[in-house]
Amino acid sequence: MTAPAAENTDNTDDTAATFINVFPVRPRDQHRLVELLMAAHENYIRHRPGYLSTSIHRGVDGYQVVDYTRWRRREDFEAMVRDPAAVPHFAPIGELTKGEQKAYDVVFSHEKGGVARRAL
Numbered sequence: 001m002t003a004p005a006a007e008n009t010d011n012t013d014d015t016a017a018t019f020i021n022v023f024p025v026r027p028r029d030q031h032r033l034v035e036l037l038m039a040a041h042e043n044y045i046r047h048r049p050g051y052l053s054t055s056i057h058r059g060v061d062g063y064q065v066v067d068y069t070r071w072r073r074r075e076d077f078e079a080m081v082r083d084p085a086a087v088p089h090f091a092p093i094g095e096l097t098k099g100e101q102k103a104y105d106v107v108f109s110h111e112k113g114g115v116a117r118r119a120l
Helices: 027-043 074-082 084-096
Strands: 017-024 051-058 064-071 100-104
Touching: 017 074, 027 051, 027 064, 027 084, 064 074, 074 084
Parallel strands: none
Antiparallel strands: 017 064, 017 100, 051 064
């Protein structure tokens, strides 16, 4: 008897563009930075064409915040950051930290109870 295929419960689309931003921050500014990032996503970024999802993580030591954002295509993300309307959302973040932003391709994703996905 063949086991039924597991339902794919992850939200990974192997064609999506993933951007991971690493922000070094002073512990006294970490909470404020998280608030600014959440506000930028809630008020501007999530409303842009091609936006898929965001996760914001704070380092338990207080010295880092990481923003993991997925877009339908890299061009959608690039259009968002070039738009002058982004400036009021990003300027306060830039006053606290200078993040390092990089684009990534998802090559493996798995969630408990879901199906592992590979894209090599």
